[in-house]
Amino acid sequence: MADLSTDFLGIRSPNPYWLASAPPTDKLVNVLRAFEAGWGGVVWKTLGSQVKNVSSRYSAVGYHGSRVMGLNNIELISDRPLDLNLREIRECIRLFPDRAMVVSLMADNDRQSWQELIKKVEDTGAHGLELNFGCPHGMTERGMGAAVGQDPEIARLVVEWVMEAATIPVITKLTPNVHSVVPTGRAAVEAGSQALSLINTIQSVTGVDLDTFIPNPNVGGKSTFGGYCGPAVKPIALKMLTTIAQDPVTAKVPVSGIGGISTWKDAAEFMLLGSTSVQVCTAVMTHGFRIIEDLCEGLSNWMDEKGFARTTDFIGKSVPTLTHWEDLDMNYHIVARIDPEKCIHCGLCYIACEDASHQSIALTPGQPYNTYTIKEAECVGCNLCKLICPVDSCITMVEQRHGAEYLNWKEFQRRGLPLNDH
Amino acid sequence: MAITNHKLTDAEYAQNFSDIHPPLETRDAALVDANRCLFCYDAPCTKSCPTGIDVPKFIQQITTDNLRGSAHTIFSANIMGGGCSRVCPVEKLCEGACVYNLMDEAPISIARLQRYPTEKAIAGGWTLFSRAAPRGRKVAIVGAGPSGLSCAHVLARAGVEVTIYEKESKGGGLMTYGIAAYKVTPEFCSAELDYILSIGGISILYGQELGRDITLDQLRQQYDAIYLAFGVGVARRLDIPGEDLEGVVDAIRFIYDIRANGFSSVPVGDKVAVIGLGMTAIDAATQARRLGAGEVTLIYRRTEAEMPCTEAELDIAKLDGCRILWLTSPKAAIGDNGRLTGLVCSRMRLGEADHSGRRSPVDTGETVILEVDMVIKAAGQVPYTDLVQSAGLDNDKGRIRMGEGGATAIVMPATAAIVMPDSTAAYAPVFAGGDCVNGGKEVVDAVQAGKDAAAAILKYAGIEQPKN
Numbered sequence: 001m002a003d004l005s006t007d008f009l010g011i012r013s014p015n016p017y018w019l020a021s022a023p024p025t026d027k028l029v030n031v032l033r034a035f036e037a038g039w040g041g042v043v044w045k046t047l048g049s050q051v052k053n054v055s056s057r058y059s060a061v062g063y064h065g066s067r068v069m070g071l072n073n074i075e076l077i078s079d080r081p082l083d084l085n086l087r088e089i090r091e092c093i094r095l096f097p098d099r100a101m102v103v104s105l106m107a108d109n110d111r112q113s114w115q116e117l118i119k120k121v122e123d124t125g126a127h128g129l130e131l132n133f134g135c136p137h138g139m140t141e142r143g144m145g146a147a148v149g150q151d152p153e154i155a156r157l158v159v160e161w162v163m164e165a166a167t168i169p170v171i172t173k174l175t176p177n178v179h180s181v182v183p184t185g186r187a188a189v190e191a192g193s194q195a196l197s198l199i200n201t202i203q204s205v206t207g208v209d210l211d212t213f214i215p216n217p218n219v220g221g222k223s224t225f226g227g228y229c230g231p232a233v234k235p236i237a238l239k240m241l242t243t244i245a246q247d248p249v250t251a252k253v254p255v256s257g258i259g260g261i262s263t264w265k266d267a268a269e270f271m272l273l274g275s276t277s278v279q280v281c282t283a284v285m286t287h288g289f290r291i292i293e294d295l296c297e298g299l300s301n302w303m304d305e306k307g308f309a310r311t312t313d314f315i316g317k318s319v320p321t322l323t324h325w326e327d328l329d330m331n332y333h334i335v336a337r338i339d340p341e342k343c344i345h346c347g348l349c350y351i352a353c354e355d356a357s358h359q360s361i362a363l364t365p366g367q368p369y370n371t372y373t374i375k376e377a378e379c380v381g382c383n384l385c386k387l388i389c390p391v392d393s394c395i396t397m398v399e400q401r402h403g404a405e406y407l408n409w410k411e412f413q414r415r416g417l418p419l420n421d422h
Numbered sequence: 423m424a425i426t427n428h429k430l431t432d433a434e435y436a437q438n439f440s441d442i443h444p445p446l447e448t449r450d451a452a453l454v455d456a457n458r459c460l461f462c463y464d465a466p467c468t469k470s471c472p473t474g475i476d477v478p479k480f481i482q483q484i485t486t487d488n489l490r491g492s493a494h495t496i497f498s499a500n501i502m503g504g505g506c507s508r509v510c511p512v513e514k515l516c517e518g519a520c521v522y523n524l525m526d527e528a529p530i531s532i533a534r535l536q537r538y539p540t541e542k543a544i545a546g547g548w549t550l551f552s553r554a555a556p557r558g559r560k561v562a563i564v565g566a567g568p569s570g571l572s573c574a575h576v577l578a579r580a581g582v583e584v585t586i587y588e589k590e591s592k593g594g595g596l597m598t599y600g601i602a603a604y605k606v607t608p609e610f611c612s613a614e615l616d617y618i619l620s621i622g623g624i625s626i627l628y629g630q631e632l633g634r635d636i637t638l639d640q641l642r643q644q645y646d647a648i649y650l651a652f653g654v655g656v657a658r659r660l661d662i663p664g665e666d667l668e669g670v671v672d673a674i675r676f677i678y679d680i681r682a683n684g685f686s687s688v689p690v691g692d693k694v695a696v697i698g699l700g701m702t703a704i705d706a707a708t709q710a711r712r713l714g715a716g717e718v719t720l721i722y723r724r725t726e727a728e729m730p731c732t733e734a735e736l737d738i739a740k741l742d743g744c745r746i747l748w749l750t751s752p753k754a755a756i757g758d759n760g761r762l763t764g765l766v767c768s769r770m771r772l773g774e775a776d777h778s779g780r781r782s783p784v785d786t787g788e789t790v791i792l793e794v795d796m797v798i799k800a801a802g803q804v805p806y807t808d809l810v811q812s813a814g815l816d817n818d819k820g821r822i823r824m825g826e827g828g829a830t831a832i833v834m835p836a837t838a839a840i841v842m843p844d845s846t847a848a849y850a851p852v853f854a855g856g857d858c859v860n861g862g863k864e865v866v867d868a869v870q871a872g873k874d875a876a877a878a879i880l881k882y883a884g885i886e887q888p889k890n
Binding site: 344348350351363368369370 | 453454457460461462463464465466467469470485519521522524525
């Protein structure tokens with residue numbers, strides 16, 4: 001059995017799964033249920049200025065029968081009294097001392113407010129602080145949340161105030177609503193933040209009601225931009241995570257990965273691209289805390305299969321394989337191959353290749369089943385047919401190198417090799 | 423033992439003849455299966471549908487909440503797409519070809535999904551088609567069954583004035599009179615007919631029988647083209663001793679009486695033998711049970727491997743408690759005072775393959791005697807030979823034979839042909855299709871024959887084929 005225990009700047013948890021700062025972590029009853037279910041830690045829902053929420057608060061994007069591919073929210077930070085939150089945090093730590101308790105913070109935009117808040121939170125015995133520089137709605141109008149995270153210099157200033165007061169590890173949470181997360185990440189690290197977490201939600205409009213013409217979610221006939229999360233945002237989060245893992249300044253600090261993690265596979269991918277811990281919210285909002293069981297069991301079995309004894313054996317392992325396009329090997333070439341035994345003659349590969357790729361699949365008419373074969377000389381190895389084929393391992397990509405040597409674009413150009421061979 | 427009606431209570435009849443394939447009640451239910459559809463290209467399901475319904479398209483339209491579009495996709499290929507979703511032997515057509523079968527997974531429930539938008543369209547009277555401006559042409563159709571109605575609908579869309587001559591008092595043909603009531607209810611048949619006619623431009627003259635009330639010559643002088651779609655008639659004779667005993671009935675008549683006269687008025691025996699194992703035999707056997715027959719035995723001269731009905735149909739019969747005697751053929755009906763008391767059957771074995779490629783049954787000489795008070799004959803149907811011959815139509819044992827194009831330049835589709843090409847100003851050409859040409863196939867084949875005939879008639883008349 002692999003060891004899933006995690007040490008994040010001394011914040012220990014029995015597994016790398018933390019619940020992200022969100023409704024599942026906003027009160028004692030939820031958090032105790034989460035710990036009982038087996039979650040490794042929580043980031044308590046953001047404390048700070050007093051706010052009031054509206055109704056409704058969520059909207060979703062479904063796809064092909066799946067109801068919540070992406071979730072959008074316009075809920076603000078905790079709207080419960082600060083003292084009540086602090087008492088409950090203390091109680092959770094007392095009852096589950098082995099779990100990570102990180103508290104998310106978003107104070108009013110001045111040194112005193114931040115430092116007073118930090119003092120109160122540290123008094124609960126919390127293990128770490130997460131600075132919410134990412135909330136994309138409601139708080140930004142007050143110069144908070146993403147308004148801080150979108151400007152590296154403001155972020156730097158706030159982190160400096162925080163570091164003057166904090167005695168426990170500080171994680172700065174980054175907003176994705178920027179052209180690059182790196183400048184703010186660097187500013188935070190240079191100002192003393194010991195870790196980063198990303199991504200927060202992405203500004204969005206999930207859709208428009210075609211009967212009322214009002215976008216979702218509908219709040220009394222109006223809507224507003226919300227924060228998008230869930231499985232749909234995972235690829236964006238992974239890309240941003242990688243840029244943090246590759247930057248020389250931000251790469252020095254541990255990262256807690258966030259963004260659409262629903263399964264152990266998602267978690268493993270985040271960890272391979274540099275996350276020490278991972279944070280989950282939407283998957284719990286749609287299925288409850290019980291998903292922690294397979295998150296742990298699946299990861300553990302995969303680690304056993306791959307020979308990883310502990311998570312540190314593979315954290316960041318895939319980062320060096322993400323390179324610049326111009327460093328890719330132009331001699332690497334693959335072509336599709338259809339297994340006639342497995343083919344169910346649905347024609348999806350054919351029509352995709354014919355209409356949208358390189359017309360590399362031949363159709364031999366049959367009644368009622370056509371036969372489809374790859375025209376290898378035409379195939380550019382784009383993967384499209386393999387991606388859409390509904391049968392596992394029916395289409396495989398077979399390596400047929402153009403040449404033995406590694407040949408990148410820069411060298412290709414230098415030698416004046418021919419272009420447009422397709 | 424006695425053949426009597428009123429064997430059951432009204433409540434029992436209602437239960438026994440309720441819809442065998444309950445519809446998908448909700449959008450959620452429809453979406454579960456609709457979302458499984460892979461949206462195949464050049465889809466095997468579509469290619470296995472005689473009317474070529476674009477199945478992936480109508481299913482995708484269910485998933486996008488475009489139910490009007492979905493219904494239009496279905497009806498534009500098959501105006502009886504609602505009825506066909508209830509009666510088609512889909513296991514050997516669309517669903518049998520679904521690629522999921524090749525993954526050893528359950529195929530998409532195409533029939534139930536097809537029922538979903540079509541039922542809403544019929545119930546809601548959705549206007550999905552329009553008529554072109556009147557073309558000043560009139561076409562007579564003989565028979566208001568699936569083939570005639572399908573032809574009429576296409577012609578009406580094209581702006582042709584259509585008159586249908588129907589010998590019965592209701593339209594729908596086999597759909598209304600020849601199929602088990604638990605598959606299509608009389609109410610549905612009536613609603614489907616009304617929906618087809620709602621396009622306008624189609625009038626049906628009921629109680630008008632060709633050869634009795636009107637002649638083909640008269641039609642040829644009054645209309646610009648004639649489409650013969652009068653189907654096939656009674657069940658084939660068994661040609662065995664005792665066939666005329668009281669208690670030996672024709673399956674077509676039996677089913678007709680159930681559909682036309684109501685469950686409680688149809689007499690049924692206590693011990694019933696049904697001869698044959700096609701769809702009609704199954705419909706007769708299951709309905710005999712559902713009318714209250716104590717024992718029903720299906721008599722089939724070959725084995726399960728050769729049976730003409732589908733597995734699904736056979737399962738219905740088995741679940742209804744019908745017994746099947748394989749390799750058994752009727753030899754003589756025996757009676758007492760003119761009333762049937764038993765059926766002598768020969769035991770058969772399979773011999774050499776015949777012209778159909780199936781191994782033919784050979785009499786072993788052994789016999790069995792079944793004690794029965796009713797025999798229902800369902801071993802195929804006989805064409806209206808007298809009508810066809812007296813009308814002077816070229817035929818093959820009563821089946822109207824396709825013409826060869828003759829004097830006109832019409833390219834003949836497979837199932838509809840000019841059979842009287844000697845048209846003059848005084849005599850309009852005659853087209854024919856459906857069961858009266860092919861000897862008896864599925865409703866969906868008849869619908870396609872009607873479409874082919876309409877296309878041929880429009881081409882002959884120089885009228886544009888309808889769009890939309």
